[in-house]
Amino acid sequence: xxxxxxxxxxxxxxxxxxxxxxxxxxxxxxxxxxxxxxxxxxxxxxxxxxxxxxxxxxxxxxxxxxxxxxxxxxxxxxxxxxxxxxxxxxxxxxxxxxxxxxxxxxxxxxxxxxxxxxxxxxxxxxxxxxxxxxxxxxxxxxxxxxxxxxxxxxxxxxxxxxxxxxxxxxxxxxxxxxxxxxxxxxxxxxxxxxxxxxxxxxxxxxxxxxxxxxxxxxxxxxxxxxxxxxxxxxxxxxxxxxxxxxxxxxxxxxxxxxxxxxxxxxxxxxxxxxxxxxxxxxxxxxxxxxxxxxxxxxxxxxxxxxxxxxxxxxxxxxxxxxxxxxxxxxxxxxxxxxxxxxxxxxxxxxxxxxxxxxxxxxxxxxxxxxxxxxx
Numbered sequence: 001x002x003x004x005x006x007x008x009x010x011x012x013x014x015x016x017x018x019x020x021x022x023x024x025x026x027x028x029x030x031x032x033x034x035x036x037x038x039x040x041x042x043x044x045x046x047x048x049x050x051x052x053x054x055x056x057x058x059x060x061x062x063x064x065x066x067x068x069x070x071x072x073x074x075x076x077x078x079x080x081x082x083x084x085x086x087x088x089x090x091x092x093x094x095x096x097x098x099x100x101x102x103x104x105x106x107x108x109x110x111x112x113x114x115x116x117x118x119x120x121x122x123x124x125x126x127x128x129x130x131x132x133x134x135x136x137x138x139x140x141x142x143x144x145x146x147x148x149x150x151x152x153x154x155x156x157x158x159x160x161x162x163x164x165x166x167x168x169x170x171x172x173x174x175x176x177x178x179x180x181x182x183x184x185x186x187x188x189x190x191x192x193x194x195x196x197x198x199x200x201x202x203x204x205x206x207x208x209x210x211x212x213x214x215x216x217x218x219x220x221x222x223x224x225x226x227x228x229x230x231x232x233x234x235x236x237x238x239x240x241x242x243x244x245x246x247x248x249x250x251x252x253x254x255x256x257x258x259x260x261x262x263x264x265x266x267x268x269x270x271x272x273x274x275x276x277x278x279x280x281x282x283x284x285x286x287x288x289x290x291x292x293x294x295x296x297x298x299x300x301x302x303x304x305x306x307x308x309x310x311x312x313x314x315x316x317x318x319x320x321x322x323x324x325x326x327x328x329x330x331x332x333x334x335x336x337x338x339x340x341x342x343x344x345x346x347x348x349x350x351x352x353x354x355x356x357x358x359x360x361x362x363x364x365x366x367x368x369x370x371x372x373x374x375x
Contacts, residue, residue: 009058288338
């Protein structure tokens with residue numbers, strides 16, 4: 001296992017700065033995920049950790065030892081990529097044993113010990129029945145398990161995984177997420193995982209680092225990122241369906257968003273803002289109720305928590321139906337997403353009521369995007 005510390009790491013390609021100044025710590029034995037949109041620099045950061053590229057400036061430390069100048073083979077790390085990169089002319093057994101066979105002179109492993117390691121890893125990953133098969137005879141999930149096994153067999157102190165599940169279908173990704181998490185719990189090895197998929201980040205990780213344009217926006221446990229986003233980018237990126245974003249202003253002791261208005265205390269930190277303060281308001285979809293116009297008066301209209309809108313899209317996710325509703329905010333139409341009231345049968349084009357519950361919402365600075373409220 002290893003603690004990984006990155007200190008003021010930067011990377012430039014010509015005139016383009018991909019990573020301006022990254023500082024973070026991955027704890028010993030942690031499953032740490034770096035998540036962000038395509039092109040944000042997360043794969044570049046992983047390559048720097050692996051030693052496949054050199055930083056422009058800054059340091060990388062494993063267990064307090066500076067490894068910035070070391071070659072990949074000297075860092076004792078294992079990489080798993082989205083492309084399985086299995087040797088097509090080798091069986092599963094030979095693919096698994098390959099890393100040990102090429103280092104036999106250095107490690108002193110004989111054939112019997114190598115076979116024992118192959119069986120150990122195959123047992124961990126459920127590959128025993130597949131050992132004599134060729135890669136072309138395997139499913140996508142089986143190939144990914146072999147790729148993981150080939151990394152595991154070396155018993156590295158650090159695993160680096162670069163979008164390893166992105167080539168799998170949705171159902172298989174869910175299965176492999178569970179297998180990866182179970183594997184980490186059994187091994188306790190430090191794992192750094194890169195993905196653009198926030199679902200993977202939220203379900204797999206002990207902690208998550210959110211990256212945007214090469215800058216770490218926030219690091220924390222998944223639930224903390226969802227409940228306490230440090231800025232507007234994190235609030236938008238983490239969570240599905242995505243958070244509702246509205247323009248707001250503190251006026252006459254109320255948080256006003258067009259025809260909607262709430263007491264300032266409805267948003268964390270709102271009661272500390274003075275009249276005339278303009279804010280960006282974030283409201284999670286689970287705190288928005290979409291119901292037919294003749295539905296029960298769950299939230300009194302006079303509280304300013306309800307607005308009329310038109311259904312533009314319905315999304316069925318099994319246990320919940322989400323409605324995308326166009327509402328008027330200060331003369332312009334905006335889309336809000338909320339849960340459809342149980343029992344309501346809505347259709348696109350239908351007029352509905354959209355109600356805001358009393359749960360704490362989020363306020364962000366209109367200029368910086370920073371969160372204005374406390375936890």
